[in-house]
Amino acid sequence: MAGLAVFLGAALGFAAVRFKVQEDPIVEQIDAILPQTQCGQCGFPGCKPYATAIANGEAEINQCPPGGEDGIHKLAELLGVEFKPLNAEHGEPKPKSVAIIDEATCIGCTLCIQACPVDAILGAAKQMHTVIAQECTGCELCIAPCPVDCISMVTIKEDLATWKWKYPVVQMKAAS
């Protein structure tokens, strides 16, 4: 009996080491839910720092407007905490948009390039700048530094590529 116990113990111990499950650290899992706009509306300088703060219990899960209610639900589910409505202090969810530079007004100061968290603005000193629309996350961080106010946010229009089937609106007859 003792031999069996020792054997089983050894087998279990071996299995624990051999088949150890490499789990994502919690910060990575939180970061994967965040929308990666890097806009800083949550009060942290980017999505990863916010994820770290949530993981350390230093931030609430309802501080990310671009993530919306959906994101909060997912975070609540991941962390096993209660859902909270979005904290209005950090802003409201907005429709997806991209920054557009009025190229005639741009003086080529490079301030927006330095502000862009995802390197989505192309240009050089005293050269006109332009936004690479596909890379723009719509974080609005480039707007404040612009000395000539030539950057505006444009809501992405629905086209055939972005169009979605709507939730069916079904006329229901109450069963009598």
Next chain:
Amino acid sequence: MEMEIPGGTNESRLMNRTLYEFNGGVHPDEHKQVSTARPIALAPLPKQLVIPLSQHIGQAAKAIVSVGDQVLKGQRIGQAEGYVSVSVHAPTSGTVTAIAAHAVAHPSGLSDLCVSIVPDGADQWVEHASLDYRNMEPSHLRNLLRDMGIAGLGGAVFPSFIKLNPGAAQKVPTLILNGGECEPWISCDDMLMRERAVEILQGAAVMRFMLNSDDVLVGIEDNKPEAIAALRVAAAECGFPVEVIAVPTVYPGGGAKQLIKVLTGKEVPSGGRSTDIGVATFNVGTAYALHRAVNHGEPLISRIVTVTGNVHRPQNFEVLIGMPVAELVRLAGSVKDDTSGYVMGGPMMGITLAGDDVPVVKATNCILAQSPGLFPPAPPAMPCIRCTRCAQACPADLQPQELYWFARAKNFGKTQEYNLFDCIECGCCSYVCPSHIPLVQYYRYAKSEIWAKEKDKKAADQARERHEFRQLRIEREKRERAAKLAQRASAKPAEVASGSPEDAAAAAKKATIQAAIERAKAKKDSVTPKNVTDLPPEKLQEIAEIEARRAKIREIAQQPVDE
């Protein structure tokens, strides 16, 4: 299942092929005879053609003409962009009048980029010639077919050149021509098979060559005896073995996966393609278009369209791509007064058109005019009672009632677990639902939400990567700057402490300069001015005194100033 049709002398008729059954399916009223009474008519040139640049699955073509350009019939006006894409062509000769957003056949009712052409009436062809496909590099041939705009005409409009690639195996053993045409009201494939069976098989010959296939099967539902007979006659004379098989009429028996199951007994794995099980399926219309492209050099600029429903003279027309629906229905004797709208496709899977100004595209197999009498509005939906009649009707072996609950609750993860993406949106579930729930709408909603989320996820991943790279770059630049500063700071004291070869060289240079100065000084001292040679002694005395004073001043000047 075999039908006795006079005139069919092909041995295939005598073969006793075992047919299989797929689960589910429904038997809606066919309404096909109303549009098969008249032969295919050639639709005349309309006043204007509107050719969308995105008529196929995949990336839209890129316009390569400009407004004002004169184009010839068959001239390429849009070039394929990316891998999953095909070109689009001018259906007739004329002038490009606009390249702009125009209403298109899409459930959203949104506009898309289209090229408008006003025909000049000459219908003059661009230079074109048949392809010597047997003596051609296979990839070159496929690229030519892409440039000729050949895409699947069964409804999905998938670029054919991709499906005509036999892949690593260099072989797709079974080639199936799909003449099922199971959807009610539509008869364009039926009429094409009746009238152009020989050409369809000529197209099949090209497919068979490209895919190195052993068997060629033509599956036709047994409600089209004329088409079956015509293809059997053509098969007897086409020069390669073709088996024309009548399959039982059951909707959606013309679905690619369903037809494969019926003909071969094989099932396409969930999430897989038919080529995974060695089968390639093409619509008969695609085979015909391929024949026109390869044997005549004509790109895909027209197709057969059934115009039926609430029209006076339902008929099939050979229509140029880009023909406005309004002009097309006029050819069928106009619509009756109580017409409430148009559907592109059939009543089961078709899409409701926002208006009649949309153009015919490569996917347009049918224009169905609707009226409240022919298509009464669906009665109000009632709650799901979990009767599972939808599950019995589902030809994809799914659990529609479960999918419905999950889609309704927006539990998209669960819908995927229940294989939502194997749903072909055939509408059998909605058709049999005793509660009249528009089930397919829920599946379409769930699918497009999942796609949108996947797209967002991809964009977020890319943004994360770019942000992290930027962070890394800023960090690196900071480090590099600090390193440079440190290097400069350490370089200064090194200059003072001589010892390095550079310092030695500098010292040598300095010494040389110093020596030169010394030499010049000595020379200057050794020379006596000539103007002082013959002077009286008192003058010399005076000069000496002045020189002494000067020397003294120099001495004072060189002394540091006391403060």
